[in-house]
């Protein structure tokens with residue numbers, strides 16, 4: 366479904382991603398963990414083309430994009446629609462209601478007619494448990510509710526893969542559960558997902574594969590039980606010790 | 611002395627002058643001051659948005675043009691700009707560049723408003739979080755779709771207070787058009803004074819009318835702000 370070959374990205378002299386090879390099969394959930402600054406966000410942003418790698422290849426759903434050559438804006442946009450991005454800080458559109466936030470992609474980008482988009486947006490919001498909140502503005506929602514609108518908004522464009530960048534790390538602890546629950550539902554439905562998170566319980570329950578990154582490289586990957594219980598690499602052990610403290 | 615002043619100021623003769631001059635002044639307001647302000651502001655705002663987008667576009671030549679334009683307008687007095695457009699261009703002998711006083715004023719004022727307002731709009735656009743651009747890109751929007759649907763609506767909210775300032779400033783600056791014989795309110799006041807010889811009286815009356823217009827405008831500004839603030843926490 367989604368794969369990358371030798372993705373490399375640098376900011377100025379700072380190499381942030383080095384030859385990342387990633388493979389996510391359809392319907393699978395991959396969780397990415399790693400220390401701060403290891404390049405997890407950058408990797409997701411590359412998959413969504415919010416950043417452009419200097420070299421490498423990404424393919425999603427049989428469409429490939431090669432960063433060796435110059436890409437047109439149109440190519441970038443059409444490729445971007447294949448993935449739905451959920452941001453750490455939600456980034457909802459504050460001047461739109463929850464429903465308008467979710468409708469925006471379908472109406473403005475995909476030119477779906479309004480009535481239909483509205484119906485579908487309401488369904489999505491119902492699905493994330495916000496049926497009652499469709500007509501309120503983001504500022505009237507809790508962080509957890511805002512993030513669920515963020516998820517619905519990303520799903521509204523029918524992406525082939527959902528990308529989550531620490532979706533719960535800006536939330537108060539008591540609000541984390543409701544967001545993870547929505548994500549679990551998506552996983553159960555067979556959505557392909559790449560999730561950067563430090564919620565180990567979630568990773569253990571939901572992930573098909575966990576990837577540990579450090580200094581822009583994938584250090585180790587494996588099924589959650591293996592990686593968490595029997596890490597092979599020294600760096601993985603160190604990191605797991607740190608977060609389990 | 612004071613008594614004398616106030617009693618003479620509100621003498622029946624003076625009150626008659628005030629009354630007689632009110633209608634001509636009001637005519638000046640309705641047929642010139644307000645149209646000049648509105649038309650110049652609308653055109654100016656359009657120029658301003660284009661200029662602001664040029665500046666932030668990252669396209670060197672467009673940003674350069676915008677920068678030079680803003681610099682020239684901000685670096686020279688409005689009155690001088692007005693004279694250049696009206697007398698200067700008019701004197702070139704090219705029919706196309708000979709403007710009626712009204713048109714000339716609108717050209718000068720639009721260009722002036724455009725430059726100042728572009729800085730306001732540019733700052734407002736830049737004040738919108740980067741995450742908004744990213745969120746709109748991530749759902750597949752193009753640069754212009756993001757700008758139109760997500761960034762400008764939010765930037766509008768931020769820019770209303772400073773733009774209202776510009777608008778109110780413009781109302782008062784239309785008095786400069788009197789120098790090229792546009793019969794706006796201040797020109798009317800000057801004409802009245804030339805026959806009545808009561809400068810204090812008539813100019814204070816004109817000032818009062820400017821103030822009332824600006825007061826009403828600030829009320830409208832409040833309403834717009836309230837409306838645009840409906841989606842932010844107060």
Ligand SMILES: Nc1ncnc2c1ncn2[C@@H]1O[C@H](COP(=O)(O)OP(=O)(O)OP(=O)(O)O)[C@@H](O)[C@H]1O
Nearest residue numbers: 376377379381399400401402403404405406407408
């Ligand atoms: N736009 C940018 N310009 C320059 N450097 C950047 C930029 N974005 C990220 N970096 C740098 O790239 C490195 C990787 O950043 P990234 O955000 O991908 O890390 P991360 O693994 O997501 O970290 P965290 O867990 O703190 O979110 C960091 O050193 C960061 O400072």
Ligand SMILES: [Mg+2]
Nearest residue numbers: 405406407531
């Ligand atoms: Mg990050």
